[in-house]
Amino acid sequence: MQSLFFKIFLWFCVIVVLVGVSIETSSILANYYETRWQGVLHTIMPMEAEKCARMYETSGKQAVQNYLDDLQRQKSVRFYFFDEDGNPLLDRSAPEVVQKMALNKEGLNRIAQQNLSAVNPRQGIAMRLVPGPSGRKYNLAFQQSPTLIMPVSEAVGTHPYYRLLGIGLFGALLCFLLTRNITKPIVRLRSAASEIAAGRLKTRVAPSVRRRYDEIGALGRDFDLMAEQIEALVAAQRDLLGDVSHELRSPLARLIVALGLLRQASPEEAPEYLSRIGQEADRLDKLIGQLLTLTRIESGVESTQREKFDLTNLVQEVAADGDFEARAHAREVRVVSADACTMSGAPEILRSAIENVVRNAIRHTPAETAVELTLKQTDDPKKPGALLRVRDHGSGVPERLLSDIFVPFHRVEGGAAGNSQGAGLGLAIAERIVRMHNGSIRARNAPDGGLIVEMELPTSWA
Structure with missing residues (x-):
């Protein structure tokens, strides 16, 4: 991915896909728990509760306990068995919340009259009151292993604004990462440009910018090349100015000496000094002409x-x-x-x-x-x-x-x-x-x- 255009394009495609997947996943999570509970409550619970009631009266407590242990390993849930008064009938202790639901005899009877099961979705608990062959009533309860999916899926399904908030935060995070990936090296380039403008010609962009394989990386490498050229040109101009000053100083010094001697010379010596003055003036004229030619060429006027x-x-x-x-x-x-x-x-x-x-x-x-x-x-x-x-x-x-x-x-x-x-x-x-x-x-x-x-x-x- 060496092009910034394709990088941005692919990032936005990824964001759209991930947001879409998030929406679909949130819908799945919202329906997952309810669907699973409905399946358990309407198919497994009535059948298993009646089966356990018959088994308890015909085969005894140990048979029910062995059966529920096997069922527990298959379903990854914990089963509990009570009489209609909420007393445990198996050699296992029930959690306090399960025990509390089992003791609510009036509420369980009312729900049983409607052919329904008592549930506590947040705790993952379901309870079914059924009569045995003798007419005595029994209560089968189960509790799912606590997971993060259940409360999250319940919250998402119950509060759709949570779903929108989660998707929005996820999309904002991806956009932040994309924006930071683009703007951070640009800020570093801007900082380097400011340093160059302030006269610090040895400034170069950060290595992390030069190592990129997109347009920003190419811009960083070109910026360093430009900075090197500017530094070399400024150094060359500085050296040239020093050389020009040195070259002009010598003929000017000889010219001044010749003028001083001319003022003190006799008429017979004057032509010699005048000739020397003319020679130094010609050298100055030739040197300045060459400097002007060099300047015009380097400025591109002649090209x-x-x-x-x-x-x-x-x-x-x-x-x-x-x-x-x-x-x-x-x-x-x-x-x-x-x-x-x-x-x-x-x-x-x-x-x-x-x-x-x-x-x-x-x-x-x-x-x-x-x-x-x-x-x-x-x-x-x-x-x-x-x-x-x-x-x-x-x-x-x-x-x-x-x-x-x-x-x-x-x-x-x-x-x-x-x-x-x-x-x-x-x-x-x-x-x-x-x-x-x-x-x-x-x-x-x-x-x-x-x-x-x-x-x-x-x-x-x-």
Whole structure:
């Protein structure tokens, strides 16, 4: 029963069935005692009383006692035998209530004249006065073993409102259990949500909620997943704010120092300090621009601007622009191979991602070497895609740090992802852009040296 809908449905079905069974059972209990008494009073009592009277006069006391002992074992009742004055005729003592009824000679005679038996239903007692062959009268009494069913059934049959009250209480108990089963975990979810809203991001729902196999359990597990994501995002934003503050502080400090030196410099030294001020201002402008780009991507603003474009042509354009920049440093960028493919997305944003990866490779490939680009279609026709591989011939990255190069402001000093001139945002921006296009990006070291960055992107066949 893993669905809350079916759980509620089945619970109500069970309640209806049980209430119906309770009504029927109460009716059976109400009729049970009366039916049993009527059977005893109208069939067994007259016959057995007359038989015991004849047996007493013809065979004696012991014969009657043996007979009633056998009958007592068969009927699970206690039998007593009196004369018409209420004196016991057997070697057994009668309970006080039975003895009291037997001594009521006038009442027994009056009832006997109506051919009826004296009864006390609450105590389970019946008594029959019959004449023997000699004309002498005898009194046969029996008492059922005390049970809970007799008084309950009598009360239910005599007072129908008790029956309704019992059924109502039983139905209310089942409804309470159902309501508690549904509302208790919801209250715990609400409490956890309030804790999250109050800033306690480590709050999780109770294990008893997560272990449920219905919609509430699924909601609890999703809530914990959401809480973990919120906690991770807040922590990442906090770290990013600290990194941004650190990155802005350095160029600003150099800018302030340059301004102070400029005020004290001679006219011949002024151009040097002005150049330094311009350089630091350019770095600040570039850093702020990258931060704005990262913010737009993470906010999802850029993801709505989608169109179909030629991915092969885009890669070739980026390679051509990168080659133009690389030649100034005795390097080159070339496309080794490029399969024809198209895709849907934001071409200008994706261009920025590929450029960031290519420029990072240009900075770290040695002079007189080339950055190599390869674009290939995947072999799965059910899920078409493209694999773009960018390789440099630098020193690579330590294996343990390969996944960290896509973290904002992370640098690997002396490695392919390290850059004393960059802010450490290029590959982080590339990773988010690729992920925005439902793709993936990863880095690995080439066997013969250098770093390989691979981007997988979903495409459509050209």
